[in-house]
Amino acid sequence: MMSTDPVTDDRADGRDETPNERADRNWDELMQELRVMQTGTQILTGFLLAVAFQQRFTDLDALQHDLYIVLVALSAVATVLSLAPVGMHRALFGRRRKPELVRLASRIVKIDLFVIGLLTAGVTTLIVDFTVGRTAGAVTLVVTLLAVLALWAWLPRAVRTRSRRETT
Secondary structure (H helix, E strand, C coil): CCCCCCCCCCCCCCCCCCHHHHHHHHHHHHHHHHHHHHHHHHHHHHHHHHHCCCHHHHHCCHHHHHHHHHHHHHHHHHHHHHHHHHHHHHHHCCCCCHHHHHHHHHHHHHHHHHHHHHHHHHHHHHHHHHHCCHHHHHHHHHHHHHHHHHHHHHHHHHHHHHHHHHHC
16 A cells, blocks of 8 residues: 655655655755755844844833743744754664654654744834834734745645646
8 A cells, every 4th residue: 555645655756766765855855944944043043132232122112022032932942943853863863763753854844834934923023013113013913924824834735736636
């Protein structure tokens, strides 16, 4: 019986790969994704850390200050999540667990994307709220969350649905 797990199924996309070759390729692709995610997270984290040392930081109101603290925490979570697959790889290296590692790392990357989406929306909201006003900040939050949802959830789902229709 053919597996339906696209991470480990060597026949799901017509490639002639062993399960280990497929796991190696998927691992390499995950590492590329994590490199992109880490760069974005590092930039946002650097921005957040620098903000606290600016003279106008004391001008933040209570809501902005609380949002800032939440964003720093989200940034730390995003950083830890993006490093977790690398740490797992180190711990499991040479133990022939790559397919399992790829499945777990794939789940972690999905969670990290969710956290980075929240982080991006929050940082944008904080900046707009501080520079323009509360109403503009609230609108920015809604628009940014909708954009993240559309681009990271709806669009891939639409592509999958279209691909299924085209193959039937």
